[in-house]
Amino acid sequence: MSKNYKTLLSGGTRALRFALAGALLLGAGVQANAQTYCTPLYSSACTYGDDIKDVIVNGASGTLISNLNTPCPTGGYQDYTASTAANMTVSLIQNSTYTGNVTTNYSCCEDVRAWIDYNNNGTFEASEQLFTPLINIGSSSTGAFSFTVPLTASAGVRRMRVRLGYYGTATMDPCNTVSYGECHDYKVTIMPLAPPNNAGIGSLVSPASNTPFCSNTMQEVAVSVVNLGNNALTTANIHWSLDGVMQPSLTLPVALPNYKDSVTVVLGQVLFPTTAPRTVKAWTSLPNNLADTDHSDDTLTKSPAATLQGVDVHVSPNDTIICDGSSITLDAGEHPLNPFYVWNNGSLEQTRSVNQSGTYIVKVQNNIGCYDMDTVVVQVHPHPIINSIAIIDNSDGSFTFNVIGAQHIFNYSWNFDDGTAEQPGTGTPTQLIHSFADCGEYNVTLTLSNDCST
Known part of the structure; x- marks a missing residue:
């Protein structure tokens, strides 16, 4: 069968095309277990241009799937759920309505269906079909659609399947064999009805409950901060207390673009002196610098404890x-x-x-x-020491005393053996002049002391 032959048929009877393709039809795809999705099958796929040209889905908070001018993969199926390219995933909020469109390069007669695995059981069920099938779209028309996410949709990352098949495939489901067409899978994130701006503490990350540690040790205390709103969370205050005593507050270290995105925040280092628990309370405020209207999920209180008897050493005496x-x-x-x-x-x-x-x-x-x-x-x-004392006779009844090489002296005292009071001092002795009232011989004594001896 040639491209020209199909083109001639495009304006006439389609039965011949299906008859020619019938011999190539394969058995129906097998539905996989939960989280393992079936692979949709095509016998001729995009052989004659029955492809998905563009897929656009307008999501919440400015998120967008805009997959334009896509090539047709071998076999007609492309899984984009792991794509990190821009505009390849959307966020969707329960009970909200969204729009989009699908286009094709083929001239006419294409059907489009789409599903989201809302309950995350690995199966695209009939109740999870997003809209009434788009019938008979072509290169000159746009397959516009809208759908509402049900309140029963479970929150989290889910898979969306968009499937195109040549007109007449009234029984096309998410998995079976179709003659001509193409299929894409995308990642979507279902968010519950939540305040637009909301943050909370998700869990105590450390000390981890399953990791024992010794008492009398410092432990890192960290919590997870979670975006619990439908808007991107760019700022938030994080407060915490230890055993009821307020600790320094922190701010959100990175932006959290999507609902349930989280980041680990280290609150501080905490000493666990014994095996008794310590009470850690953490909470958030002012998400995106706005009042938090839902306080039910702001706060987390935990009481981690050392489970191993530690050692507390204090050498005696100390310094x-x-x-x-x-x-x-x-x-x-x-x-x-x-x-x-x-x-x-x-x-x-x-x-x-x-x-x-x-x-x-x-x-x-x-x-x-x-x-x-x-x-x-x-x-x-060391003990107090001096080298010598230099004595100078001033020829007027007075003498000058100079202490030479004095070391390690805290206190000193001069006794001049002449009935006058002793002259004490602190530190290193300095030059001293003493006058004697009478002529005679005197035994002058300098007493030195520190903490060790005199």
Whole structure:
């Protein structure tokens, strides 16, 4: 059969065309199980130009299917549900009406039907046909249609099938064999009747309920923020509290274009000191900078808890100073669940004796893998010292005293052995002049002290 032959038939009897095509008809397509859709069959597909040229569906919130000048695929069936190209999917709202059209390159006599799997059971049922079949459309006419999404349509991502077949295919369904034509599948998103602008907290993402963690650890607390409105969600405020105490608010990090789109938002890092639960409450406000008219889905309250007994190490004593020549014992404490101790010098004991300045680190881990670490800084303080005292006779009964090489001195006191009061001071001694009232021999004493000795 040639293209010219079919063209001659186009204005006359169609029975001959079907008779010639009859020998090529295949068995009917088999309906698949849920989520696995049947493949519509064509015996001759677009051999004579019986194709879908354009598909246009005007959806909600400016969404659009506009698939123009499409080529005919081998076998006549094309699945566009995974397409990421622009204008290849729409959002549809329950109980709302939408329009569209289908065109063909063939001169006349094409039928068009369409279905959406509203209940998501993997089958295009008769009740899911969108409109009365378009009959006898051609290249000079547009197959305009409209349809209303029923209230019973389940919300979520669904499949739409648009099928074209040559006139006379009165029994064309979503799956059976037709002689000439083409079929497309598209992804659509069904949205419930919802406020135009609405946001809410969907779930507690972390700490995950199925992931145990140790007490006395910091945990990331994150929630999912969901667009629960029919408009794209571009802004929203996210508030949260911990055990009833308000925490800093956040804003939506990315836009959520479609109903039920969501994003994970990290609220903060939270310490779980024991295995007792902590109450996390999160809620949204001002979706798209507008008042939220539906508060029923704004808020989520959860009480995550550490399920593993952790370790809480506090070395005793904490940061400290010892005197030169002495030592101190650092104690990492006793802990449950048969812990082992590892110090940064390789020691495996609970305690450690030290006599030098340094940073001392210990890790304590119990037999279920929970651990904690603590760090102690020890400083060794030397005794107070001086090199010498320079004394200058001023020849007027007074003497100048200069302390040379003084170090590590907190306090000092001069005693001039002449009955006058001692002269105390703090820090390093400075130059001092003392006058003696009477001639004689005096034992002058400088007493130095710090936290370690005098």
